[in-house]
Structures are given as C-alpha cells and as structure tokens.
Amino acid sequence: MLSGKRIVLGVSGGIAAYKSVELCRRLVDAGAHVTPVMTAGAEHFIGRTTLSALASEPVRTSLWDGPDPIPHTTLGQQADLIVVAPATARVIAAYAHGLSTDLLTNALIATRAPVIVCPAMHTEMWEHAAVQANIRTLRERGVIIVDPEEGRLAGGDIGKGRLANIDSIADVVHRTLAIRDLEGVKVLVTAGGTREPIDAVRVIANRSSGKQGHAIAAECSRRGAMVTLVTTSHLDHPSSIERVDVETAAQMQQALDVHAAAHDVIIMSAAVADFRPVNPAGEKLKKDRGAPELLLEPTPDLLLHLGAAKQPHQVLVGFAAETSNLAENARSKLVRKNLDLVVANDVSAEGVGFSHDTNAVTLVAADGDRTIGLCSKAKIAEAVVDEIAKIRLAMRPADARRVDPTT
Ligand code: CTP
Numbered sequence: 001m002l003s004g005k006r007i008v009l010g011v012s013g014g015i016a017a018y019k020s021v022e023l024c025r026r027l028v029d030a031g032a033h034v035t036p037v038m039t040a041g042a043e044h045f046i047g048r049t050t051l052s053a054l055a056s057e058p059v060r061t062s063l064w065d066g067p068d069p070i071p072h073t074t075l076g077q078q079a080d081l082i083v084v085a086p087a088t089a090r091v092i093a094a095y096a097h098g099l100s101t102d103l104l105t106n107a108l109i110a111t112r113a114p115v116i117v118c119p120a121m122h123t124e125m126w127e128h129a130a131v132q133a134n135i136r137t138l139r140e141r142g143v144i145i146v147d148p149e150e151g152r153l154a155g156g157d158i159g160k161g162r163l164a165n166i167d168s169i170a171d172v173v174h175r176t177l178a179i180r181d182l183e184g185v186k187v188l189v190t191a192g193g194t195r196e197p198i199d200a201v202r203v204i205a206n207r208s209s210g211k212q213g214h215a216i217a218a219e220c221s222r223r224g225a226m227v228t229l230v231t232t233s234h235l236d237h238p239s240s241i242e243r244v245d246v247e248t249a250a251q252m253q254q255a256l257d258v259h260a261a262a263h264d265v266i267i268m269s270a271a272v273a274d275f276r277p278v279n280p281a282g283e284k285l286k287k288d289r290g291a292p293e294l295l296l297e298p299t300p301d302l303l304l305h306l307g308a309a310k311q312p313h314q315v316l317v318g319f320a321a322e323t324s325n326l327a328e329n330a331r332s333k334l335v336r337k338n339l340d341l342v343v344a345n346d347v348s349a350e351g352v353g354f355s356h357d358t359n360a361v362t363l364v365a366a367d368g369d370r371t372i373g374l375c376s377k378a379k380i381a382e383a384v385v386d387e388i389a390k391i392r393l394a395m396r397p398a399d400a401r402r403v404d405p406t407t
Pocket of ligand 1: 249268269270271272273274299300301302303304317318319320321322333
C-alpha cells in the first residue's frame with residue numbers, strides 16, 4: 001500500500017525509541033522506502049545497526065557525516081511524509097520554534113510533506129504548559145499529532161505520556177498517504193467569529209475561536225486540496241494554505257466576492273455576526289458622555305447568497321449552531337439555503353462548539369444524517385471532509401470538475 005512512498009522516520013531520545021524499530025519494519029513491509037534519522041539522544045536507547053538493518057538505507061544522524069553537502073534539504077524535499085516516533089519535548093520545542101539543532105529538526109523545517117509527530121515522555125513533561133503550547137502550535141500549522149496514551153512509563157510510573165501503540169501510528173501513516181481524495185480541488189474555508197466595530201476600539205464579537213474551521217482547512221490541504229482560508233482568527237495555519245485575514249462580515253463578504261466563484265468547495269464555518277452597529281464611530285466614544293445607544297442593522301446572509309449563486313460543480317457547506325431541534329433546524333437550513341451539507345452542533349452541550357478543543361456534530365445531507373460523538377476538532381474535520389468527498393463522488397462526473405493544479 002505504501003509502495004513508492006519515501007518516508008523519513010525520525011527517532012529521538014526516549015525509552016520508546018525501541019518501538020520505532022517495529023514501526024520501521026511495518027512501513028518497510030508495506031512497501032515504503034524508509035530513511036531513518038536518529039538524534040544523539042536516541043543513540044542512548046537503541047543502536048544504529050538495529051534500525052539500519054531493517055530500514056531501506058542506513059541510519060543518518062548528522063548534517064556532516066555523509067557525501068551529500070545538504071542532507072537536510074534533500075531529506076525534506078524528497079520525503080512524501082516524515083513521522084517522528086518517539087518525539088521528545090526537545091524535538092517538539094525545536095520544531096515549533098523553527099530551531100534547526102540537528103539533522104532531524106533541520107529536515108522537519110525543510111519539508112513541505114505531511115508530518116506526523118508522536119510524542120512520548122513522562123506525564124509531568126507532557127502536561128507542562130510549554131509542551132502543550134508547542135503541541136498546539138504544531139497542530140495549528142497542520143502537523144498531525146498522535147497523542148500519547150495512558151500506561152506504564154519508564155521507571156514504573158503510570159500516567160499519560162506513553163507512545164501511542166504502533167498499530168495506531170501505522171494507521172495514521174497509511175491514512176495520510178493514501179487519502180488524497182481532494183487532489184487539485186479548490187476549497188475555500190471561512191473561520192472564526194466576525195468583530196463588528198462600535199467605535200475605534202470596541203467591537204461586538206462572538207465566542208467562536210476559529211479552531212474547527214482551521215482544522216477543516218488543514219485536513220483539506222492534507223488530502224491534496226488547494227485551500228484558501230478566510231479567517232478572523234489569530235490561530236496559525238499550514239504553510240500550504242493561502243490565507244486571507246478579515247475582521248468584519250463586510251470584509252468577509254468582499255473576500256468571498258473575490259474568491260468564491262473560483263472554488264469547487266466552499267465551507268462556511270465562520271460565525272458571521274447577524275447584526276452590526278449602524279455607522280460605527282470613527283473615534284473612541286468617551287464614557288463621560290454617557291452610554292451610547294446602539295442601533296443595529298442586519299448583516300447580509302453570506303451563505304444564503306452563496307447558495308443562490310451556486311454553480312453545478314460547487315459543493316456548499318454551512319454550519320448551524322443550535323440549542324434545540326438540531327437535525328430538524330439543520331435540515332430546513334439545508335433546503336432553504338441550497339446547501340449540500342450542514343454541520344450542526346448543539347452549543348448548549350458540554351465540551352461542544354465555541355472555543356473548546358472538542359466538538360460533537362450532526363452532519364445533515366440530502367441522503368440522511370450522521371452523528372459524530374464528542375471528539376477532537378481534528379477528528380470532526382476528518383468526518384466533515386469524508387462527507388464532502390462522498391458528495392463530490394456522487395455528483396455527475398461533468399459537474400465534479402477537477403481543477404488542474406497547474407492552471
Ligand atoms: N452565516 C452567513 N452570514 C451571516 C450569518 C451566518 O453566511 N450573516 C453562515 C455561517 O457561516 C454558518 C451559518 O450561516 O455557516 C450559520 O447559520 P446560523 O447562524 O446557525 O443560522 P442563523 O443565522 O440562525 O440562520 P437562520 O436564522 O437563517 O436559521
């Protein structure tokens with residue numbers, strides 16, 4: 001299944017390094033060309049010979065020990081995928097901060113291929129705010145994180161931090177390389193909540209963080225799409241994505257006017273304000289003049305306009321934040337706004353929707369509903385993109401036009 005794929009297997013210095021030997025064997029057995037790269041720390045745990053014997057070529061450890069004068073760029077450019085298992089706190093920090101401290105971190109920074117990071121460390125380290133912040137940064141940039149598991153750790157301690165099991169890591173590698181069902185498809189994603197000015201410093205905002213939209217944009221990009229992300233969020237994004245920063249509903253509308261017609265799939269995950277102040281003050285309103293009376297006007301319904309202008313080859317996805325009658329309200333929105341899919345969430349439920357790292361949704365399409373229980377926003381993104389790919393497959397071939405990425 002992985003035949004012809006070039007995988008760089010990064011191994012850093014933790015006791016779980018011994019498990020990378022099994023992962024290496026699995027990937028080679030599946031037909032991949034595996035280039036192992038060990039850090040100096042990893043060499044304290046396993047010998048080079050072990051990995052070299054099982055991989056497709058000898059272990060690399062240094063920027064300086066081979067005939068290639070630029071091994072890091074060669075590795076990074078040639079790779080179809082880099083998987084780091086185990087990834088220590090140091091390697092995660094270096095990668096998140098762009099520090100090229102050794103061959104492995106150089107290759108990570110020099111690649112545009114998908115990267116899978118599989119952390120393994122003691123619970124105290126895994127839960128440290130700095131490690132969690134670095135993990136968040138990498139996730140936002142589209143790096144796939146295979147979370148560690150609970151279990152016995154080095155020294156006999158029990159807790160979260162044990163390397164994910166090799167079956168799960170191998171599955172993620174297969175999935176990442178195999179699923180390219182949006183190759184060359186142009187996808188536009190909107191994300192975050194709009195901020196509507198009251199005066200020069202104050203805004204009417206909402207609780208949306210943009211996490212779900214950014215996760216969907218990253219998933220589409222990983223699956224081969226050419227992605228434009230129109231966002232109000234300050235979250236980071238994968239470098240493969242074209243980003244358009246906006247703040248208000250009017251700016252989002254302008255961005256859609258420019259970009260929407262040229263895209264095959266449009267995913268409106270942004271929480272666009274429904275009302276905005278009429279004539280916001282250009283200067284800061286002074287409080288000694290008393291509380292201002294805010295006159296609000298409705299914003300245009302961007303999704304409704306997109307639905308009215310939808311071309312036969314386009315797939316249009318709307319979101320619905322509901323507090324009751326979830327599927328019923330979503331289905332009426334599907335029909336009324338000429339959508340192909342509605343991603344509905346019950347924002348009154350625990351751990352769901354705005355600002356959380358988790359979500360639970362009902363996907364409502366013409367052919368039925370599908371409920372995805374509470375899980376990470378990355379997993380929800382996978383399910384949403386699976387559904388979009390299914391809808392595109394069911395379209396007439398002439399409609400589901402594939403855009404030539406070279407044009
Ligand atoms: N949306 C939009 N333009 C607006 C408001 C919302 O395009 N001015 C889009 C959002 O991006 C999202 C969906 O509409 O995809 C969310 O709709 P929601 O706010 O849940 O619905 P309502 O605004 O309540 O729509 P309606 O009152 O028509 O049911």
